[in-house]
Amino acid sequence: MQTANEQIISEIVAYISTLTDVKTDEAKSELSKIVTRYNVTSVQEDEVHPDLDDKITLFLSAKKLEGLAAATLEGYQRDLNVFAQHIKKRTDDITTADIRNHMGTFPHLKMSSLGRKLTVFKSFFGWLTAEDYLMRDPAKKLKTPKKEKRLPKSLSIEELELLRESCKTNRQRAFLEILYATGCRLAEIQQLNRNDIDYHAKSCKVIGKGDKEREVYFSYKAMYHLEKYLRSRTDDNDALMVSERKPHGRLSKRSIQREITLLAQQAGLEKRVTPHTLRHTFATLTLNNGADITAVQALLGHSNPATTQIYAQLTQEKKREQHKKFLVQ
Template sequence: MKVYSAGEHLISEVVGYISELVPIHMDKAKNELSSIMAKYHVNRVEQNEVHPDLNEKINLFLTSKKLEGLSKNTLSSYNLELSIFADKVKKRTEDINSADIRVFLGQFNHLKMSSISRKLSVLKSFFSWLTAEELLQRDPTAKLKPPKLEKRLPKALSIEELEMLREACTTRRQRALIEVLYATGCRLSEVQQLNSKDIDFNTQSCNVVGKGNKEREVYFSFKAIYHLRKYLMNRLDSTDALFITERKPYRRLSKRGIQREIGIIAKNAGLEKHVSPHTLRHTFATLTLNNGADLVAIQHLLGHSDPSTTQGYAILSEERKKEQHKKYLIQ
């Protein structure tokens, strides 16, 4: 039994298609096409295989975004989402249409709208880049609108709850973590990457590298500096990291380790609400704005490129609203 190559299958399919459109000499056409195809190496893409063209385009996109300075976390997230997409939609990139993307997103009804919106956002970035680079003639995501998300106010701690967290700390490391996260308003990844030498105790500040590999200066409170000094002075290791594990071999405390520590403190404090490192970032923004801080200043301290992101924190308490009304109303 003769085994046909991928090239021979392609020739038969092409000749068969043309013969339906116009009368041709099939054997002659096959011979002519065979001589042309001999110059090329043809592989058949199986139905259960991700099309190599799509994989190639994804790699080009990720390489370009890496050169633009996107963080490792963002690139990893893009890679994961696009790999899932490629595994489900096994087509050439130019053959993918809006319906394919709708069907793909429709498979994730079990996920929250925010997760589906994130998937669509990654696909929009991918296809719009391909179109801008003229690797694709049309953007199949152009007419797709992201799902409406439920607007939730940022969850911040009250002053009383913040004090409860402080009182619940049982180690120097715990108290230093709480004070640094709250005073600087830093993201979890920014604090986790800090080294002891990064802290300028004279100016009570340090530089952190945030999203998009952007560097900014953040500031510590007197309490943060005090408890950070106590923590560092009682350490006997030579590890560079600002926050380290409690047991040998000493190493940089992981992001998961910091999250776990904050969770333990919140549990000891008896707080019913979920408390994470990001909660302390929300608390920094909300309490400082409620205390009269300038919105633009907070935007830069948080490392927000878009002012509207910071605007979400500008939620005044009832007492603050009443105070502002009395202060600024022209009688």
């Protein structure tokens, strides 16, 4: 069996011999001298090309140094690894068509998810080009898909009360009230510890997207049910929310999601309810109640005002409905 060096020499000589009249033995001898100065390895059909794999590692290391959030880095790595397993080429051999064809293998994804994937590829190939690993950027011509304009779903006050009444445990009521009162993302609450809470000020600091810290606030109702839950616990785990079974580990995001869904079913709500629905509800109801949109933006941790503006648009629609319903003509 030929070594990788011998294989590449044979293939080059075979190709050259079809073009010109060359002395194959002499060509092999000269090529052997050249190839011995390099570490040549063959790539199997089902393997990721080592060049692409190396470039992905370099890119992720650079982004980590730039301060990209750990969760974002994991998403980048996941998308790029799937891409590498599909394409199996050197980075400088990858074309715009390769990226477009890869994107076409996800017909089930929404435009927003496809747009996120393309953002990863644009960042990766843009970085390779800027760092002179590539002469041209194959992702540059690709346009980000337009996102569907959807208003976020929120709960009415009546639906929120039905959720509250469906709570069977102190823990369920505690995380329901906290998610609604703070408007936090699930991950921001799930990672909290007991000593993160300022019980006197009824507030805490959370780490949001981009590892940005912000202060959020509890309602009297949320603080009451949180303290009631904590008093009922017999474990010494630092986590704010723990599993009911021993050894009482930190409650996972999936467990909280599952319990919120269960509460909605028990409450007889027809709409799909998630922890993020409570975040939408916080934003919508506070704006409907006259809160300043800039303050709501800060409380939600939105870096882009346009994101918060979506809730304001929903509020305008609500006002239009009220005007139509109650105007005496």
